[in-house]
Amino acid sequence: MADEVTLYADGRSPFVCRVKIALNMKGIKYKNMEEDLQNKSGDLLNYNPVHKKVPVLVLNGNPILESLVIVEYIDDIWERVPILPQDPYEKAAARFWAKFIDDKVLIFPE
Ligand SMILES: N[C@@H](CCC(=O)N[C@@H](CS)C(=O)NCC(=O)O)C(=O)O
Structure with missing residues (x-):
């Protein structure tokens, strides 16, 4: 059975862009749910009650949060076209x- 992949997104978000690049690198088809961040959907609030932010990736009903965590999850689940280096030192870098x-460049006011 094919995976059901949904991305809660805002096309202007660099964090969302990071996840879309990872999905595209892996050739994964996904449903894009564009959010109005001034009027967030019940699904987004339900899947991400802690931060209430995009991106949220939902894979077969399981939400994954935080863009860097999502990218690593994508890399773990779909092994073709690795994103992170295999070597532990290079991976740490x-x-x-x-x-x-995230800490120094992508800074947005709360
Ligand atoms: N650390 C988060 C940051 C995500 C983030 O800041 N998303 C913004 C869009 S760029 C958002 O959803 N903002 C809505 C809000 O703050 O209410 C990640 O890497 O996923």
């Missing part, structure tokens, strides 16, 4: 720079 971008 990739994670460092991804976190650096």
Whole structure:
């Protein structure tokens, strides 16, 4: 049976963009649920009650939250076209720079 993949998204979000790139690299077809962040859907609030933010990836009913966590999950589930390096040291470096971008570059007011 094919996986059911849904992405709760806002096309302007760099965090959503990061997840879309990962899905596209893997060739995964998904349903895009565009959110109005001024009027969030009940599904988004239900799937992400902690932060109430996009992106949320729902795979076969299971929500995955936080763009970097989602990208790593995508990389674990669909092994073709690896995103993270296989070497542990290189993988740690990739994670460092991804976190650096989140902490220092992608800063949005609450
Ligand atoms: N750390 C989160 C950040 C996600 C985030 O900030 N999403 C913004 C859109 S760019 C959002 O949903 N904002 C809605 C809000 O703050 O109410 C991630 O990496 O997924």
